[in-house]
Amino acid sequence: xxxxxxxxxxxxxxxxxxxxxxxxxxxxxxxxxxxxxxxxxxxxxxxxxxxxxxxxxxxxxxxxxxxxxxxxxxxxxxxxxxxxxxxxxxxxxxxxxxxxxxxxxxxxxxxxxxxxxxxxxxxxxxxxxxxxxxxxxxxxxxxxxxxxxxxxxxxxxxxxxxxxxxxxxxxxxxxxxxxxxxxxxxxxxxxxxxxxxxxxxxxxxxxxxxxxxxxxxxxxxxxxxxxxxxxxxxxxxxxxxxxxxxxxxxx
Amino acid sequence: xxxxxxxxxxxxxxxxxxxxxxxxxxxxxxxxxxxxxxxxxxxxxxxxxxxxxxxxxxxxxxxxxxxxxxxxxxxxxxxxxxxx
Numbered sequence: 001x002x003x004x005x006x007x008x009x010x011x012x013x014x015x016x017x018x019x020x021x022x023x024x025x026x027x028x029x030x031x032x033x034x035x036x037x038x039x040x041x042x043x044x045x046x047x048x049x050x051x052x053x054x055x056x057x058x059x060x061x062x063x064x065x066x067x068x069x070x071x072x073x074x075x076x077x078x079x080x081x082x083x084x085x086x087x088x089x090x091x092x093x094x095x096x097x098x099x100x101x102x103x104x105x106x107x108x109x110x111x112x113x114x115x116x117x118x119x120x121x122x123x124x125x126x127x128x129x130x131x132x133x134x135x136x137x138x139x140x141x142x143x144x145x146x147x148x149x150x151x152x153x154x155x156x157x158x159x160x161x162x163x164x165x166x167x168x169x170x171x172x173x174x175x176x177x178x179x180x181x182x183x184x185x186x187x188x189x190x191x192x193x194x195x196x197x198x199x200x201x202x203x204x205x206x207x208x209x210x211x212x213x214x215x216x217x218x219x220x221x222x223x224x225x226x227x228x229x230x231x232x233x234x235x236x237x238x239x240x241x242x243x244x245x246x247x248x249x250x251x
Numbered sequence: 252x253x254x255x256x257x258x259x260x261x262x263x264x265x266x267x268x269x270x271x272x273x274x275x276x277x278x279x280x281x282x283x284x285x286x287x288x289x290x291x292x293x294x295x296x297x298x299x300x301x302x303x304x305x306x307x308x309x310x311x312x313x314x315x316x317x318x319x320x321x322x323x324x325x326x327x328x329x330x331x332x333x334x335x
Binding site: 079097217 | 257258262266267268269272276277280284287295297301302305306308309312313314316
């Protein structure tokens with residue numbers, strides 16, 4: 001791919017990298033809890049099975065996408081991106097303003113660990129199966145979002161390969177840091193990432209829904225940047241306007 | 252069975268969290284689609300409907316949710332000002 005093409009692909013790569021970062025961190029937390037409490041065998045078997053299922057979904061969808069007319073593809077993916085992106089953006093604004101509690105990886109890790117330890121105390125015979133299933137579920141659930149994002153930001157312009165590279169880079173980064181620190185990655189600024197990704201996906205959503213309906217956007221692809229600025233301004237203004245103190249439990 | 256159900260729930264939850272926002276977005280796209288089919292040379296009008304409609308839907312939804320949450324906090328007796 002030429003340098004200019006990579007320039008055009010940058011928003012898709014960035015969106016899939018940042019979104020995947022959030023999802024992989026969440027999946028990593030559960031797999032780590034399973035690995036530490038029940039050993040790495042069920043954790044790795046569950047994760048491997050989930051990755052196989054996700055690969056199957058990607059192959060199936062990839063072969064189907066080639067047969068869909070481009071405008072229809074952009075229209076359908078544009079709507080899904082709008083629903084997905086605006087949902088993330090809405091939640092990120094409400095979280096940053098203090099109306100919804102922030103997602104806490106340490107708490108998730110403790111919850112999963114406590115659940116598995118509780119099952120272990122009762123000496124359940126199917127515990128390894130249960131632990132493997134927990135890892136499987138976490139990777140499939142978070143992985144489905146990664147698959148959707150990669151396809152959504154990549155398929156409309158033939159950018160599936162660079163978008164996949166963005167997601168792969170996020171997986172490698174999380175795994176690398178996770179193996180180094182060997183604990184949940186609680187310091188990842190998840191809400192800020194979700195805020196940025198929500199903005200990008202909402203902008204892609206409006207842009208592609210419009211293209212699917214035959215809109216010739218003024219400035220072509222540059223309109224994406226204008227849409228990003230618009231959603232950023234709306235999100236930042238609402239976040240500041242509605243900001244309130246975080247509700248804390250006072251001891 | 253539970254795993255399958257939570258997978259399906261998650262799949263729907265990926266796109267629909269607050270139902271009213273999802274409905275608003277679909278309505279905006281429907282109006283834009285209707286204009287595209289009904290009239291000619293409407294490229295700019297469709298663009299404006301999509302951009303302005305989605306921006307308005309997001310603002311309205313966030314403001315409404317914040318107001319509702321604030322009212323619930325007052326109802327259960329949490330004095331937000333004292334926490335400042």
